[in-house]
Amino acid sequence: MTAIPETWPRPYWQPSDETILLYFYVFGRFTEDLAIPAARYASRGLPEGVGLERFAHNALRGWEGYPLKGVLGELLKEDDPTAFDQARAAPDVLVVRGELADRDSLDYLRDTLGVLAGLLDVGGSAILDPQILTLFDAAGWRRHYLVPGGAPPRHHVLILRNEDAAPGRSHIHTRGLRKFGRPDLSLRRVPDAQAEQAGLLCERLVELQALGVRFVEGQPLEVEGIPGELIAHPGGSLEDPHFNNTHVAFDWPVTA
Template sequence: MTETSPAWPRPYWTPGDEKAVLVFYVFGKFDAELVIPSMRYQSPGLPQGIEIQRFQNAVLRQWDGYPLQSALGEILHTENPEVAQQARIAPEVLVVRGEIDDRNSLDYLHDTLGVLAGLLDVGGTSILDPQILSLFSADQWRQRYLVPGGAPPRNHVLILCNADETPDRSWVRTRGMRKFGRPDLSVRNVPESELDRAGSMCERLMEFLSMGGHFRAGQELAVDGLSTDMVAEPGGSADDPQFNNTYVAFHWPD
């Protein structure tokens, strides 16, 4: 694998100062000497900038940011109670995390996923992806990410829908685009009849951004079926609790 022939190229990439952020928790029981069979998944190992830290689960539970507690823990337990309980009683946790400079391929993600798959083969029982508020059993994770040609961007990102400030309108937004070093998406003022269209639009925009694209402030976006273009409005920061990321906002026309 070389820079001239990447496994996962980014055809829309142009240089930028963004950084991709990866964070995963792997729960299970592992040998004292950790040997990860990542080459089984065509991964040479973790890319530079991403590291593994090993913790006893009982020790990590004392940390204020322990992900199986607080609001996130409640979400995970509600959505996947058996897997959440299994993760809570797992003896160990491997935390895989770090930052990657923006680049012309997603090979850093490809290689990291290969390491995660290898960890499931040597004692991992579940994987938490806090950026998309999701906890997967080993089988669930393999089904979602170990697919021919690689899982599409939609599998790496969460699309949320909530009531907006305007009555009978919804707010559609994403979480998880930090994995690609790109802003999340925020679409306000969506009528109920247009939710499917807004969701499909977000999927297309996620694809564009994950493949290296950018939106500039004031850029107009034409959407099939809408008489008025939407306008990109960048904003947010990593401290924004709704995204933990910057975002590009769009307002659905009235």
């Protein structure tokens, strides 16, 4: 028996002209006649606009954008050496990629994740999500994403902390919200003592945007425990290497 797809709603959806980007590499050994058991995971197959391309792994190794070399390759190897070795040894690579118009449900994500899960059942050994700079082995991917009712939005996004230009302050920001057709988040000049609080706020804002919320220029945001307001400033571009996306910035309130 196969699971019946249930709608993944976006109850706060507000239309936008942003585009959704889905982009994954699946490493493994696949038969020539590839039958993907996506319906097993309540998926109707890849949504229109998202395609699957197959490559011999050796044909990609010299490609300038090959993800398992250079700075990204070193980062992935350091983060999970086992998954990295499995990916490097795989003879085949499937690239799942596509852009979609913003929409009022997350069914496109459910269907794509079901295809990825099916690919792990028919020879996949590792999945790379370049939007969050993360490489999963098969077991790790299943733990992370095959959650009843769908993995929480936080699982699809990377939250990072870097030093801010101002001493004693941090920059908390995200990567990966293009999967939801929303800008990433940038919380600037966060006092180091409040970095954990800012990270939790990021998690909440990630969830709101994944469920459809949009922030407009000048929109105030009141946060419990923070004096003053955070003011939204959307901007940036898709070419920004820190986000690989547009972003909405919030300056942390300055206190005496």
